[in-house]
Amino acid sequence: MDLDFYKKQALQKQKEHRKFLEGLKKKAPKNLDYLVLEKHEETFREIDCLKCANCCKTAGPLYTEKDIERISKHLRMKPAEFEGRFLRVDEDRDKVLQTLPCFFLNDDNTCSIYEVRPKACREYPHTDRKKIYQINNLTLKNTLICPAAYVFVEKMRSLLDK
Numbered sequence: 001m002d003l004d005f006y007k008k009q010a011l012q013k014q015k016e017h018r019k020f021l022e023g024l025k026k027k028a029p030k031n032l033d034y035l036v037l038e039k040h041e042e043t044f045r046e047i048d049c050l051k052c053a054n055c056c057k058t059a060g061p062l063y064t065e066k067d068i069e070r071i072s073k074h075l076r077m078k079p080a081e082f083e084g085r086f087l088r089v090d091e092d093r094d095k096v097l098q099t100l101p102c103f104f105l106n107d108d109n110t111c112s113i114y115e116v117r118p119k120a121c122r123e124y125p126h127t128d129r130k131k132i133y134q135i136n137n138l139t140l141k142n143t144l145i146c147p148a149a150y151v152f153v154e155k156m157r158s159l160l161d162k
Contacts, residue, residue: 001051006147013154017140020157025133029160033130039155040128047148053101053109059145060097061120063087068095074116125149 010017029035063071072082088098097103104112111117125142126135127149142149 010143021136043152056105057101063095067118127152
């Protein structure tokens with residue numbers, strides 16, 4: 001997967017994507033959630049995350065208390081031990097990974113804690129979300145990291161920009 005290509009495309013189209021997403025916020029079609037889910041599923045039939053894993057390499061997730069409890073139990077660690085070993089508190093006071101790429105990312109781009117991974121990882125890149133216009137800034141940011149987010153926005157644009 002050519003990450004540089006997708007990032008260049010996403011950078012070039014930031015203004016267009018922002019305008020399109022803001023348009024969705026102003027006047028969303030009645031069936032938007034259905035269209036979003038349809039284009040999300042279509043996108044992920046084309047894009048294989050295991051060929052990329054850029055999110056795991058460059059944009060670590062936020063860890064909720066539930067995530068920490070679930071993952072530390074899976075690893076047979078105390079939550080405080082897990083936090084001390086893997087997490088830090090960022091400037092927004094969120095618990096995030098100390099370092100990237102993610103410690104749990106395997107060499108073949110699989111996740112060693114996939115079954116118990118953080119909620120943020122399960123939902124990324126958030127392209128199947130209801131009322132997607134509520135996360136326009138996040139979607140725009142994700143197009144720079146995730147080829148699937150970029151392809152998804154392009155598919156939505158070609159469907160709705162008529």
